[in-house]
Amino acid sequence: MSGIICADCHTWLTSDLTNCPNCNTTIFLDGDNKNIIDRIQPNCLIYRYDGSDILEPAVIIKKSKVNYRVATKLQEYNAPVVVSKQNVYAFNQNILSSIQALRNERTATIMRYDQLIQSHWQHLEPYQDTP
Numbered sequence: 001m002s003g004i005i006c007a008d009c010h011t012w013l014t015s016d017l018t019n020c021p022n023c024n025t026t027i028f029l030d031g032d033n034k035n036i037i038d039r040i041q042p043n044c045l046i047y048r049y050d051g052s053d054i055l056e057p058a059v060i061i062k063k064s065k066v067n068y069r070v071a072t073k074l075q076e077y078n079a080p081v082v083v084s085k086q087n088v089y090a091f092n093q094n095i096l097s098s099i100q101a102l103r104n105e106r107t108a109t110i111m112r113y114d115q116l117i118q119s120h121w122q123h124l125e126p127y128q129d130t131p
């Protein structure tokens with residue numbers, strides 16, 4: 001694992017530290033007192049790329065009137081992504097999986113068509129100017 005997050009202040013840590021360098025909390029990597037976050041537990045889906053159909057699983061970290069601050073990966077706890085409320089949806093694994101599967105299928109189909117078109121281009125002959 002590349003790193004962990006202090007659950008108190010959301011600072012990015014390495015697992016060899018005994019105290020958080022930011023808030024000085026004693027770090028417990030395991031057990032009942034565990035106070036680090038070592039994996040993303042998504043509780044929402046976000047849409048952040050206009051014009052795309054990409055949905056990303058994320059964790060809500062902070063709420064404000066018009067925005068949510070979310071993390072899509074551990075590193076983002078420290079620098080959350082700001083997403084407007086209307087682009088944050090309830091987490092739904094079925095919808096997420098379906099969309100991802102269809103997106104992959106679409107990519108594969110586009111690649112196949114590109115190859116088919118290319119294979120025809122390869123048979124084009126140079127134009128011969130008759131003297």
Ligand SMILES: [Zn+2]
Nearest residue numbers: 006009020023
């Ligand atoms: Zn801390």
